[in-house]
Amino acid sequence: MPLSFVQAIPVIIEQVAHLKPSSILDVGIGFGKYGVLLREALELPYERYARSRWKVKIDGVEAFEGYRNPIHEFAYNRVFYGRIEEILSSLGQYDVILLIDVLEHFEKEEGKKLLQDLLLHARKSLLVSTPRFPAPQGAYLGNAFEAHKSRWHILDFVDFDFSYLHIPIGNNGAEVFHLFPTQSASRKQDDAVFIPEAQEKESSGPLTIGAYIPHKHLTGGMKMFFEYLRILKRRGHNIVLFWRGERNESAIPEWSLLGKGEVQEILISPHEPILPFIKGCNVVIALWFQQMEELAESPVPVVLFEQGSEFLFGDYQDLRPDSPVRQLLQKNYAVPWPIITVSPLLGTILKIRYGRNTTVVPNGVDTDFYRPGREKSNNTVLLVGNPQLRFKGFDIALQALEKAWRIYPNFEVHWVCQVSPRVYGISFPLKIVLNPPQDELARHYREATVFLFTSWYEGFGLPPLEAMASGTAVVATDCGGIRTYAQEGYNALLAEPGDVDSLAYALVFLLQNEEARKVLEERGRATALEFSLEKQALKFEEVLQGIARNASLSPFSRTTG
Structure with a gap:
């Protein structure tokens, strides 16, 4: 229908106003309310009340000409009636493009192609909103384009650079995505960023492996890492844990099976730099993206063990392109130390958003500890x-x-x-x-x-x-x-x-x-x-040995290219 969740309106208008656009393309204008609201937000605060004084170009596209009404002619500079797929190539560039409650009317592959094409016409960004759970819907007032054909969620956007916000509305909600044009495919990255896939090689000698512990909460990522440390220790490597905590507090979580006497622990005060403490390591493992900037000038090679987070998926509740979290992510992932990811999906995200090549070492599971039992509980x-x-x-x-x-x-x-x-x-x-x-x-x-x-x-x-x-x-x-x-x-x-x-x-x-x-x-x-x-820990070990071995041959470059 030619309407959308009113609860999403303030968020969308705020985002557009923050971008200060000189031109906007509104795709699927329906009744035309966003044209009116954008005029109020972008013109009236500057005493441009009369239409003749408006400065922002706002064009619209509407597939169903039956929705034509006086609002279209008043609020928009131009309205193009027809399918956006057929019209878009004839349009120029716009600072901001809106696709509000339109995407659910396309099949998934058609919708993804439309997003790609729209981004080619967006100088600053593409704002998308779609219901989390679109209701079953066919034609409306003879408009067959109103049929709902798809439901979209955050994973449908992993091939794009975006920020995400969910606006709860009863048992439903608006999924708002702010997509940004990216040139990651053409970025040059230093060879030090890329680690070839682990291969069978002669075993290197024992390493001194440093690990910068960010927290001790029981998460899948931390659980996996401490399991790897147990195996690396058993295989003869020296483990050093760096930890910012209370005096006499161990860096090893209570839930971990790693023994407190098996590894060296170094407590660092909250405002003390870590770099002087890591000089004796062959390689240091960062476990949280914010540690990358702190370790940027490390005298020994560093690798980020990236297991994913809400931030990496764009889910940080701030849609602005210059949001503090987004800037923090860009700054840290630009540090050209290598990255290990645990899935091809994370590798794709890091490549698209930050131009980073990564090595994928999937997580493993202790198949002796987690094993089938004799009997199951009843249902x-x-x-x-x-x-x-x-x-x-x-x-x-x-x-x-x-x-x-x-x-x-x-x-x-x-x-x-x-x-x-x-x-x-x-x-x-x-x-x-x-x-x-x-x-x-x-x-x-x-x-x-x-x-x-x-x-x-x-x-x-x-x-x-x-x-x-x-x-x-x-x-x-x-x-x-x-x-x-x-x-x-x-x-x-x-x-x-x-x-x-x-x-x-x-x-x-x-x-x-x-x-x-x-x-x-x-x-x-x-x-x-x-x-x-055991299998996955050996792959992890091989990558660490490769990093240490390469670092001993030539220093890691810290230029981003």
Whole structure:
């Protein structure tokens, strides 16, 4: 319909006003309200009330000429009636292009092509808004273009440089994406940025490996890294942990199996530079992007172990192109130390946004610690993760479970989490398990009938792989990094992020179908063995040795090209 969520209007107008454009193209103008509102925001504050005094060029495109009305003629300089795909090539450049509640009217591939084409005509940016859950919709007042054909989420935009904001509206919401033109494909990068894929080589001698610990929270990324440290230590390397904490506080988290006497720990005061402490290392591993700037002038080679974050996916709740977070990301990822990523998806994001080449070393799982058990609990669905992290999609999980319960009210849910969630109005039985020891977590994986994972996006997504290693069937969203190891219908049942119906039906199917569960359990276990912790740790070690070896031959260049 020729209308959109009114709750998104202030955000969109604010973004356009911040950009101070001299020209705007509004694609899919409908009734024409954005033309009027933009005139108010961009002309009236400067006493340009009369139309004859307006300075900002605002053009519009509308596929359905039946929407023509006096607002079109008043608010816009020109309105082109017809399909944007046919009109765009005849238009010039605009500072800002708006695509508000239009994208859902295209099939996915057509929509992505349109985004690419629009960016070629945008000097500053392209603002896109689309409903999180478009309602079923056909023609409106004879306008067949109003039919809804697709639903879009954050992973549909990973081939672009963008910032993202979700505006909650009841059980729905507006997904707002601010896309920026990029020339990353033509950027030159110093060879020091790129590390060739790890290959079989003669083993180097023991390294002194420094690790700059950013925090001790139990996350998949930190858990993975401390597991790698255990194996690297066992293989004869010296491990030094650098940590900014309280006096006499260990850098090793309580949940880690790494022994406190196995590694050297160096406590650094909050305002003390780290560089003087790392001179004895062969290589230093940064674990958070902000550490890159601090380590830019390191006397020894540095590598960033990038496992993904909300920031890398553009999900930092600030759409401005010059937002502090965006500038911080650009500054740190421009530091030309090499980067290890845990999935091809993260490699793609870093290449497109920052022109960085990376080496992919997928995460691994301890297939002895996470192993199948003898018996399963009776129809238990397992959730694992922090309910406070919005991108984990636990609201979607609860909706899917509620829908599944209405179809098949014969299961219970166990939720292993770091903090107690606030859950209201559910029909199914729910057991909360707070901060269990790691061996108890492994038991929950083994005993579960089905593991449910509903993230909107993930750099890798370790819990489903842990469930596979434990011989438990997996239902998950196709959340990006999970594609590193999960294959739809082969070792997991995958649904689009946010697709409550598909997740619910997949749960019911597996709860009722033991034979299908057995197939996924066996294939999942085989997949986990391919991604065993030992195998992946050896690849990680090989990359570290390559960095240290290359650094000994010639100093790393710190020019960005």
